[in-house]
Amino acid sequence: MTAVVPETKVTDVTAADPPPEIIPARHRRSPVKDYGALVGIAVLAAILLLWAPSSLSSFRLSNLGRYCALALASMGIGLAWGRGGMLVLGQGVFFGLGAYAMAMHMKLEVAGPEGVPDFMTLYGDGTMPVWWEPFRSGTFTVFAIIFIPAVVSLLMGWAILKRRVKGAYFAILTQAMAVAFAVLLEATGKETGGFNGLNTFSTVFGYNLFDPEVKQNLYRVAAGLVIVFLLILWQLYRSRYGELLVATRDAEERIRFLGYDPANIKLVAFVTAAVMAAVGGAMFVPIVGIISPLDVGASASILLVAGVALGGRTSLFGPVLGAIAVGYGRSTLSESFPTQWTYFLGGLFVVVILLLPGGVASIGSKLAGLRKREVLT
Amino acid sequence: MDALTTPFLTGTATGAILLMAALGLTLTFGQMGVINMANGEFLMVGAYVAYLTQQVISSAGVSIIIAIPIAFVVAGLLGLVLEATVIRWMYDRPLDTLLATVGVALVLQQLAKDIFGAQGDPVVLPGWLDARINVFGYEWPLRQLFTILLAVASLALLNALLRYTSFGRRIRATVQNRQLAETQGVPTRNVDRMTFFLGSGLAGVGGVAISLISGTNPTLGTSYIIPAFLVVVLGGVGQLKGTVLAAWGVGVATAFLTDWTSGSMAQVMTFALVVAMLTLRPQGLFTVRTRSLA
Numbered sequence: 001m002t003a004v005v006p007e008t009k010v011t012d013v014t015a016a017d018p019p020p021e022i023i024p025a026r027h028r029r030s031p032v033k034d035y036g037a038l039v040g041i042a043v044l045a046a047i048l049l050l051w052a053p054s055s056l057s058s059f060r061l062s063n064l065g066r067y068c069a070l071a072l073a074s075m076g077i078g079l080a081w082g083r084g085g086m087l088v089l090g091q092g093v094f095f096g097l098g099a100y101a102m103a104m105h106m107k108l109e110v111a112g113p114e115g116v117p118d119f120m121t122l123y124g125d126g127t128m129p130v131w132w133e134p135f136r137s138g139t140f141t142v143f144a145i146i147f148i149p150a151v152v153s154l155l156m157g158w159a160i161l162k163r164r165v166k167g168a169y170f171a172i173l174t175q176a177m178a179v180a181f182a183v184l185l186e187a188t189g190k191e192t193g194g195f196n197g198l199n200t201f202s203t204v205f206g207y208n209l210f211d212p213e214v215k216q217n218l219y220r221v222a223a224g225l226v227i228v229f230l231l232i233l234w235q236l237y238r239s240r241y242g243e244l245l246v247a248t249r250d251a252e253e254r255i256r257f258l259g260y261d262p263a264n265i266k267l268v269a270f271v272t273a274a275v276m277a278a279v280g281g282a283m284f285v286p287i288v289g290i291i292s293p294l295d296v297g298a299s300a301s302i303l304l305v306a307g308v309a310l311g312g313r314t315s316l317f318g319p320v321l322g323a324i325a326v327g328y329g330r331s332t333l334s335e336s337f338p339t340q341w342t343y344f345l346g347g348l349f350v351v352v353i354l355l356l357p358g359g360v361a362s363i364g365s366k367l368a369g370l371r372k373r374e375v376l377t
Numbered sequence: 378m379d380a381l382t383t384p385f386l387t388g389t390a391t392g393a394i395l396l397m398a399a400l401g402l403t404l405t406f407g408q409m410g411v412i413n414m415a416n417g418e419f420l421m422v423g424a425y426v427a428y429l430t431q432q433v434i435s436s437a438g439v440s441i442i443i444a445i446p447i448a449f450v451v452a453g454l455l456g457l458v459l460e461a462t463v464i465r466w467m468y469d470r471p472l473d474t475l476l477a478t479v480g481v482a483l484v485l486q487q488l489a490k491d492i493f494g495a496q497g498d499p500v501v502l503p504g505w506l507d508a509r510i511n512v513f514g515y516e517w518p519l520r521q522l523f524t525i526l527l528a529v530a531s532l533a534l535l536n537a538l539l540r541y542t543s544f545g546r547r548i549r550a551t552v553q554n555r556q557l558a559e560t561q562g563v564p565t566r567n568v569d570r571m572t573f574f575l576g577s578g579l580a581g582v583g584g585v586a587i588s589l590i591s592g593t594n595p596t597l598g599t600s601y602i603i604p605a606f607l608v609v610v611l612g613g614v615g616q617l618k619g620t621v622l623a624a625w626g627v628g629v630a631t632a633f634l635t636d637w638t639s640g641s642m643a644q645v646m647t648f649a650l651v652v653a654m655l656t657l658r659p660q661g662l663f664t665v666r667t668r669s670l671a
Binding site: 087169309342350353 | 406410466467470471472473475477479480481482483484486490603606607610639641642644645648649651655659
């Protein structure tokens with residue numbers, strides 16, 4: 001990124017250099033700022049992967065693992081909402097698809113090679129639906145965690161985005177999707193565990209869940225995935241596609257007039273976000289040990305968005321830190337002060353959205369802006 | 378005959394409640410692009426007003442009639458407060474109002490829980506509503522008819538207001554073209570405020586109707602807000618006929634699907650139907666024609 005050579009050379013020698021404000025941001029960005037994010041990722045990796053496993057108790061570590069699983073989904077929201085302008089209020093659906101795929105496999109592990117999950121004999125007639133069968137295979141499960149949400153989000157996104165449904169319409173539709181998904185799960189108790197969800201697991205891919213070593217490794221995988229996703233997003237945001245996505249968010253019509261199809265650009269972000277949520281869901285299940293419609297419904301989806309809004313929707317680290325903060329707040333405050341927690345959460349929504357739309361990540365630039373104004377006056 | 382009339386009548390009553398919940402939303406969304414997720418809580422407020430009026434005036438028949446205007450004013454004033462404290466700062470980024478009002482909704486729900494308890498309170502059905510009438514062999518509860526009449530009356534009043542008063546003319550002008558309305562001297566910000574009052578008040582009246590069917594409950598609003606929004610989106614913003622048709626259609630469709638399958642499957646299928654409809658008509662059933670893009 002040192003010598004700035006435009007890809008299309010200006011042949012007209014009389015044309016002077018364009019004024020700095022219309023040089024594409026990609027060419028103007030300073031290398032220090034660009035790679036500064038990598039330092040941040042490295043620091044976060046050191047905290048999550050080196051410091052936390054050695055200093056936190058196993059209880060706290062598994063809590064942190066849960067926040068990491070939620071952070072994976074939040075990062076997808078940051079991509080779709082912060083960079084793509086699509087307020088996705090139904091990420092619980094994809095989180096749930098990943099989580100239920102993983103939970104079904106673990107349930108079948110408990111049941112044994114020919115067995116049937118316990119709740120099916122308890123509440124049903126002891127026969128297993130055919131579509132459960134492939135989840136006996138671990139390979140298929142990993143495949144399903146990625147591909148089922150990808151296909152579902154592709155079809156949904158195709159239907160919605162190609163018809164230029166956007167803004168509030170898009171948000172309402174995705175939220176309705178989350179409600180419908182939770183209702184569907186509750187209504188199919190014999191096939192999906194219904195309101196109770198899926199729980200009481202003992203192993204994941206053959207590893208004993210009660211083994212402290214395995215627990216710690218599960219945390220390591222979740223935290224490692226956070227770092228991997230951060231790197232993916234970092235590269236995505238600085239790529240040509242990342243700029244196209246932001247441009248679509250800010251001026252969709254202009255992008256259309258320039259010859260791009262905004263629907264395709266948004267679709268990529270939407271599907272990527274869905275897969276990220278699904279991976280988060282898949283990590284959530286072995287760490288927490290339960291998945292139920294409550295974890296995937298409309299309010300769970302909104303809570304994910306709350307973390308992103310708090311941290312800063314457009315920033316790279318905002319969604320991760322916001323998700324960890326909201327997860328931590330929820331598990332510590334809501335247990336000791338359940339009423340105050342709801343007021344606090346409600347107030348947080350209002351205050352952050354009203355006063356700090358860029359989230360905590362924007363405090364720095366806001367303060368800098370204030371200082372600059374003081375200098376000017 | 379019964380298999381057709383029963384779902385049709387109950388569905389129409391459900392549609393009437395959805396309409397009461399959606400009217401306020403379609404007004405504020407159509408005019409300002411504001412998505413008020415706290416509108417469901419205004420329904421809840423209306424239901425609690427009906428309950429409280431009943432505590433003061435023991436005659437259930439009288440109190441329910443008195444509760445209607447009180448619910449309108451109380452919910453409307455809450456709407457005004459919401460507009461003045463939160464919404465007015467966010468007119469330039471309407472999508473964010475969705476999240477901010479979710480926060481307001483959470484606070485209002487918790488307030489209701491703290492004041493009235495997490496359990497709901499029953500609202501006594503007045504004697505003159507506690508009857509059934511025979512429609513083609515189906516014993517139809519009179520309170521459902523009352524709900525429909527209440528919705529139709531509100532709709533008629535609202536329509537008259539929009540059509541024949543100068544205030545209504547200002548609202549329509551603001552919806553169609555805000556800048557142009559301003560150049561003609563329409564105080565659009567004041568109009569916004571009044572629209573908010575009106576929309577929230579209508580939700581309050583809807584809450585009175587709901588309280589007759591299911592009593593009060595702190596979380597009553599959450600079960601109506603998403604279907605109500607789907608109705609608004611499906612009907613198309615900016616005019617009433619789309620909302621009316623969509624509310625009625627969603628209500629009746631849900632009732633028939635409930636009859637054929639089950640309550641939860643009906644909900645899922647209705648949502649799927651609405652999404653399918655929207656991919657066919659992304660701007661809803663009816664829209665105000667404008668020259669703006671997309």
